Amino acid sequence: MSSKLSHYDRAGRAKMVDISAKQVSKREAEASAFVVLKSKILKALPKNAKGDPLEVARLAGIMAAKRTADLIPMCHPLSLSHIDVSLETCETGILITASVSTNASTGVEMEAMVAASVAALTVYDMCKGLDKEIVIRDIKLERKSGGKSGDFLRGSHK
Secondary structure (H helix, E strand, O other): OOOOOOOEOOOOOEOOOOOOOOOOEEEEEEEEEEEEOOHHHHHHHHHOOOOOHHHHHHHHHHHHHHOHHHHOOOOOOOOOOEEEEEEEEEOOEEEEEEEEEEEEOOOOHHHHHHHHHHHHHHHHHHHOOOOOOOEEEEEEEEEEEOOOOOOEEOOOOO
């Protein structure tokens, strides 16, 4: 891993990394987020007047992954070959997992993290009328594969 940040030039100005010399390869990433919900909110999910919050959040995450370059200034626009966002109801909230893949010269970690983040924010938006104390936590990259830096799996030590 490099010891310097790649999104800055020698003068310290922000720059988009030049990926023109990088090899196109299959790139995959998975990210997650957790939305802490009280049990009364979890029970109310199927009866939400705005629709099924989990389905709306799933679609929002998919749409967000496709718009990552519009949100994160130094991200390259990518043609994504697959996006999957899943939401699982747990005892204390909603576990969100977002998986993204492409064949490109740069990775899709940010697309996966944006998908998980926006899905979590959408759960908040859909449920805020019932509780303003909802907490979004643990937005993180779980794994990635492809590219010069190789594979990453959270919790494994190389």
